[in-house]
Amino acid sequence: xxxxxxxxxxxxxxxxxxxxxxxxxxxxxxxxxxxxxxxxxxxxxxxxxxxxxxxxxxxxxxxxxxxxxxxxxxxxxxxxxxxxxxxxxxxxxxxxxxxxxxxxxxxxxxxxxxxxxxxxxxxxxxxxxxxxxxxxxxxxxxxxxxxxxxxxxxxxxxxxxxxxxxxxxxxxxxxxxxxxxxxxxxxxxxxxxxxxxxxxxxxxxxxxxxxxxxxxxxxxxxxxxxxxxxxxxxxxxxxxxxxxxxxxxxxxxxxxxxxxxxxxxxxxxxxxxxxxxxxxxxxxxxxxxxxxxxxxxxxxxxxxxxxxxxxxxxxxxxxxxxxx
Amino acid sequence: xxxxxxxxxxxxxxxxxxxxxxxxxxxxxxxxxxxxxxxxxxxxxxxxxxxxxxxxxxxxxxxxxxxxxxxxxxxxxxxxxxxxxxxxxxxxxxxxxxxxxxxxxxxxxxxxxxxxxxxxxxxxxxxxxxxxxxxxxxxxxxxxxxxxxxxxxxxxxxxxxxxxxxxxxxxxxxxxxxxxxxxxxxxxxxxxxxxxxxxxxxxxxxxxxxxxxxxxxxxxxxxxxxxxxxxxxxxxx
Ligand SMILES: Nc1ncnc2c1ncn2[C@@H]1O[C@H](COP(=O)(O)OP(=O)(O)O)[C@@H](O)[C@H]1O
Ligand SMILES: [Mg+2]
Numbered sequence: 001x002x003x004x005x006x007x008x009x010x011x012x013x014x015x016x017x018x019x020x021x022x023x024x025x026x027x028x029x030x031x032x033x034x035x036x037x038x039x040x041x042x043x044x045x046x047x048x049x050x051x052x053x054x055x056x057x058x059x060x061x062x063x064x065x066x067x068x069x070x071x072x073x074x075x076x077x078x079x080x081x082x083x084x085x086x087x088x089x090x091x092x093x094x095x096x097x098x099x100x101x102x103x104x105x106x107x108x109x110x111x112x113x114x115x116x117x118x119x120x121x122x123x124x125x126x127x128x129x130x131x132x133x134x135x136x137x138x139x140x141x142x143x144x145x146x147x148x149x150x151x152x153x154x155x156x157x158x159x160x161x162x163x164x165x166x167x168x169x170x171x172x173x174x175x176x177x178x179x180x181x182x183x184x185x186x187x188x189x190x191x192x193x194x195x196x197x198x199x200x201x202x203x204x205x206x207x208x209x210x211x212x213x214x215x216x217x218x219x220x221x222x223x224x225x226x227x228x229x230x231x232x233x234x235x236x237x238x239x240x241x242x243x244x245x246x247x248x249x250x251x252x253x254x255x256x257x258x259x260x261x262x263x264x265x266x267x268x269x270x271x272x273x274x275x276x277x278x279x280x281x282x283x284x285x286x287x288x289x290x291x292x293x294x295x296x297x298x299x300x301x302x303x304x305x306x307x308x309x310x311x312x313x314x315x316x317x318x319x320x321x322x323x324x
Numbered sequence: 325x326x327x328x329x330x331x332x333x334x335x336x337x338x339x340x341x342x343x344x345x346x347x348x349x350x351x352x353x354x355x356x357x358x359x360x361x362x363x364x365x366x367x368x369x370x371x372x373x374x375x376x377x378x379x380x381x382x383x384x385x386x387x388x389x390x391x392x393x394x395x396x397x398x399x400x401x402x403x404x405x406x407x408x409x410x411x412x413x414x415x416x417x418x419x420x421x422x423x424x425x426x427x428x429x430x431x432x433x434x435x436x437x438x439x440x441x442x443x444x445x446x447x448x449x450x451x452x453x454x455x456x457x458x459x460x461x462x463x464x465x466x467x468x469x470x471x472x473x474x475x476x477x478x479x480x481x482x483x484x485x486x487x488x489x490x491x492x493x494x495x496x497x498x499x500x501x502x503x504x505x506x507x508x509x510x511x512x513x514x515x516x517x518x519x520x521x522x523x524x525x526x527x528x529x530x531x532x533x534x535x536x537x538x539x540x541x542x543x544x545x546x547x548x549x550x551x552x553x554x555x556x557x558x559x560x561x
Contacts, residue, residue, distance in 0.1 A: 084403035100330040
């Protein structure tokens with residue numbers, strides 16, 4: 001659905017993004033993750049045809065966003081970061097306006113507006129001026145206009161920024177629901193949001209793509225060695241001792257003991273079947289294995305690792321200098 | 325076509341739900357009435373609209389600037405231009421739709437001012453030609469002012485800056501006539517050709533010359549075209 005190759009955008013002499021390449025398959029939800037100023041909005045503005053790249057190219061559904069801009073734009077429902085709306089229109093008249101611009105047939109448009117208003121629970125405000133709505137409701141109107149013409153692709157730029165926490169939860173729920181029927185590109189600088197909504201994550205930092213993969217792969221490749229959380233029924237000391245005697249298990253931490261059930265964190269080594277080793281040890285000891293969850297790095301940790309490596313190496317250089 | 329009308333309809337609604345169009349219409353009709361009665365008040369009252377059309381043309385330049393200053397500047401300030409230009413619309417449709425809306429407002433004002441000529445016909449026996457060409461002059465001058473105003477509005481997100489630019493351009497078009505009197509040769513000819521008043525004086529007298537109409541229409545088209553180009557170039561910045 002989206003194919004971006006080597007996108008680069010200079011504002012004057014400043015490169016906002018450099019050589020950004022990625023693709024999004026039909027039906028997929030890709031999370032665009034990066035701190036403020038990393039180039040998320042710039043990338044999305046290129047994809048939506050608002051501005052062309054300085055170099056590189058992108059296709060939406062096979063249409064080049066510069067040379068076949070209108071065909072590409074037809075396929076997109078876009079929610080810009082600031083949710084710009086006309087404050088002097090009612091929700092219904094605004095949607096009717098946007099639907100016309102999106103070439104929707106008149107008869108279809110009317111029933112579709114009702115559907116969308118229902119879908120986003122805007123019924124009570126359909127004839128309210130947009131300027132009187134709270135930020136959260138405006139956000140919904142923004143989403144409503146994005147999905148109005150039933151575009152195959154949704155591009156949502158930080159859709160939960162600046163709205164109150166309860167509405168954030170609702171908005172995420174709405175977007176998650178849209179993921180089932182649309183291809184979605186969603187940007188965020190909030191990690192849990194992306195991990196909750198997206199199938200795959202692209203991490204962008206200072207205009208460069210630093211990682212792109214499925215969430216669990218990201219944590220595995222970066223985790224290096226694997227950490228597993230288990231719950232076992234049995235004596236904690238004996239379990240700890242047995243596990244530590246296994247080759248390849250580096251560390252065992254008892255987290256909690258409740259009514260004979262122990263929760264532990266076990267640190268294995270990459271390349272060894274840690275989970276199998278643990279299971280075998282517990283069974284051999286005659287204890288009951290209740291639960292076992294591998295957890296690599298949390299997305300938070302990955303994010304920090306990826307985006308602070310440069311900074312970290314700079315810092316250590318500084319230290320060397322000062323100690324010399 | 326439907327896109328153009330959608331933009332026009334939306335802008336008309338905005339005009340009719342905010343005071344600016346009403347205030348401008350009231351001022352325009354009020355001043356027109358004043359000028360009209362003054363022109364009738366002399367010792368040799370004439371049954372013409374000339375006393376109204378002459379200053380009316382200048383007034384329209386100002387009204388046109390004030391009506392259009394919002395049109396694109398506000399879209400840039402609110403960021404709504406982003407949603408407009410990323411919808412499958414053609415940039416020229418945006419410009420034409422907005423132009424048409426502001427033009428309809430000016431046409432509305434001119435229609436309201438028609439009660440002067442109607443009074444003339446009721447109480448006197450005016451020569452119809454100067455009235456027709458006089459109104460035609462106001463229509464084309466109005467179009468010119470609107471095109472210049474929309475162009476200025478595309479340059480900035482600040483409405484005040486937009487109106488200053490557009491009044492500046494209009495001022496140049498008016499002042500060249502005076503400047504031409506202090507110059508000679510080719511320069512004077514050029515200055516006179518560019519000036520608004522040189523092209524309205526015949527129309528005021530009831531002389532219909534297509535060259536004058538063409539002058540205003542070409543300025544209108546020129547500025548609308550440049551505005552479309554400005555929108556396109558926004559995409560490239
Ligand atoms: N119109 C612009 N002119 C100049 N610099 C810009 C412009 N828009 C964004 N930038 C700069 O480009 C970088 C990327 O910005 P942006 O794409 O908005 O990042 P994000 O959406 O990830 O916060 C930032 O450093 C920002 O200051
Ligand atoms: Mg942004």
